[in-house]
Amino acid sequence: MQLRGTSRINEQGHLEIGGVDSVDLSRRFGTPLYVMDEQMIRERMRAFINAFRKTGLSFQVAYASKAFSTLAMCRLVEEEGLYLDVVSDGELYTALKANFPPERIYFHGNNKTPEELEMGLKAGIGWFVVDNFTELSLLNSLAQREGITVRILLRTTPGVEAHTHDYIQTGQEDSKFGFDLGNGQVKRAIQQSLQSERLQLDGFHCHIGSQIFGAEGFRLAVQKMAALTRESRAVFGFHPRILNLGGGFGIRYQASDRPIPIEEYVSAIAEEIRAGFSGETCPEIWLEPGRSIVGEAGTTLYRVGSTKEVPGIRKYVAVDGGMNDNPRPALYQATYEAIVANRAAETPQERISVAGKLCESGDMLIWDLDVPKVETGDVLAVLSTGAYNYSMANNYNRLRRPAVVFVRDGQADLVVQRERLDDLLQNDRIPERMMAVEPVE
Numbered sequence: 275m276q277l278r279g280t281s282r283i284n285e286q287g288h289l290e291i292g293g294v295d296s297v298d299l300s301r302r303f304g305t306p307l308y309v310m311d312e313q314m315i316r317e318r319m320r321a322f323i324n325a326f327r328k329t330g331l332s333f334q335v336a337y338a339s340k341a342f343s344t345l346a347m348c349r350l351v352e353e354e355g356l357y358l359d360v361v362s363d364g365e366l367y368t369a370l371k372a373n374f375p376p377e378r379i380y381f382h383g384n385n386k387t388p389e390e391l392e393m394g395l396k397a398g399i400g401w402f403v404v405d406n407f408t409e410l411s412l413l414n415s416l417a418q419r420e421g422i423t424v425r426i427l428l429r430t431t432p433g434v435e436a437h438t439h440d441y442i443q444t445g446q447e448d449s450k451f452g453f454d455l456g457n458g459q460v461k462r463a464i465q466q467s468l469q470s471e472r473l474q475l476d477g478f479h480c481h482i483g484s485q486i487f488g489a490e491g492f493r494l495a496v497q498k499m500a501a502l503t504r505e506s507r508a509v510f511g512f513h514p515r516i517l518n519l520g521g522g523f524g525i526r527y528q529a530s531d532r533p534i535p536i537e538e539y540v541s542a543i544a545e546e547i548r549a550g551f552s553g554e555t556c557p558e559i560w561l562e563p564g565r566s567i568v569g570e571a572g573t574t575l576y577r578v579g580s581t582k583e584v585p586g587i588r589k590y591v592a593v594d595g596g597m598n599d600n601p602r603p604a605l606y607q608a609t610y611e612a613i614v615a616n617r618a619a620e621t622p623q624e625r626i627s628v629a630g631k632l633c634e635s636g637d638m639l640i641w642d643l644d645v646p647k648v649e650t651g652d653v654l655a656v657l658s659t660g661a662y663n664y665s666m667a668n669n670y671n672r673l674r675r676p677a678v679v680f681v682r683d684g685q686a687d688l689v690v691q692r693e694r695l696d697d698l699l700q701n702d703r704i705p706e707r708m709m710a711v712e713p714v715e
């Protein structure tokens with residue numbers, strides 16, 4: 275199996291990540307544990323920047339914080355000089371508390387509440403990516419009230435069907451996101467934006483989906499956005515300064531996944547941009563990857579607990595987490611690779627299926643995994659769990675969300691502590707009438 279980033283098998287035959295023995299990590303921080311390879315995260319961010327530099331285009335790369343957002347992650351993004359895409363008050367709050375410069379933040383979402391919009395306005399964030407007509411009017415009136423002008427991009431739905439799971443496609447016509455390119459909505463939105471006293475239209479955005487392997491969808495999206503730019507210049511005299519092409523670059527979850535290198539995505543996009551804007555001023559090109567920055571950099575460590583043999587059919591091996599810390603297999607039939615971290619050098623001897631510990635038959639992390647003989651107490655490392663795992667984790671079955679550690683150069687730092695049982699109760703209230711009362715005499 276191909277290990278990710280800085281991972282290797284050390285002299286003890288253990289999986290090592292960022293120069294730290296994962297079995298030691300499991301003892302020191304407990305399990306389940308999200309381990310993030312900091313060097314790999316930094317390298318992925320730099321890969322986007324360096325690829326763009328080679329194209330000669332003017333560009334910005336933003337990190338889509340929905341993939342994995344914590345204070346420490348926001349610090350990394352800031353240090354690497356990227357912009358930050360947030361989609362909620364919670365993500366914005368995290369970024370601001372991490373001292374992320376507000377002018378490098380922009381706010382996405384198809385139903386931002388008035389409170390969220392106000393929070394963004396008051397914080398002085400760089401842009402709002404306006405998704406629909408309701409928001410266009412609301413944002414203008416809120417900005418009016420605050421006496422400020424806000425910069426916006428319009429999210430468009432380009433009608434490009436990306437080849438990925440139905441639930442993570444976003445660019446097709448029948449989508450809850452954005453102004454539709456095909457039916458004239460975008461033109462109405464441009465007109466309304468240009469007439470809005472407090473809105474400064476800076477450009478357009480599109481995002482065709484997630485976990486996309488080839489560059490073809492992105493090429494098509496560029497063609498549509500270039501056509502939109504030409505039309506907007508011709509019809510409205512409006513010259514967009516920014517074209518944001520979203521995220522969606524695929525990563526390796528299983529051996530058969532063949533994501534193309536970041537550089538190839540970027541050079542295909544650049545080629546299409548040059549073709550689409552030949553002889554004309556080209557807007558600044560933005561991308562907002564999430565998964566491709568953090569996905570392969572994450573590994574989840576679990577402790578193996580009980581096992582169950584269904585004779586002639588399969589062996590279930592249960593771990594101490596499951597669909598609460600990784601809902602992706604249940605949601606999208608996502609597949610993962612895993613290795614037994616304390617037997618990483620041993621050859622496979624049996625085929626198991628990895629079950630979670632939640633009360634759902636669908637709580638299966640991996641079907642049919644070839645492993646050395648596993649025993650209770652072993653440490654199972656599931657690879658490529660850096661994106662949409664911690665960020666989608668929940669407390670179903672009143673399980674506590676795991677801790678997160680960053681590892682780098684032999685050092686491990688706790689960046690999110692494991693939830694405590696009391697954390698589960700901190701927002702619970704017992705109504706007065708349910709409190710125990712003194713028995714009536």
Ligand SMILES: Cc1ncc(COP(=O)(O)O)c(C=O)c1O
Binds near residue numbers: 359382444520562661
């Ligand atoms: C608008 C938008 N931008 C960026 C992303 C990040 O996508 P990915 O994590 O696939 O790069 C998403 C998620 O799909 C998104 O909805």
Ligand SMILES: N[C@@H](CCCC[NH3+])C(=O)O
Binds near residue numbers: 442484606661
């Ligand atoms: N959460 C999804 C991707 C959706 C991204 C947001 N538009 C996943 O795990 O693949």
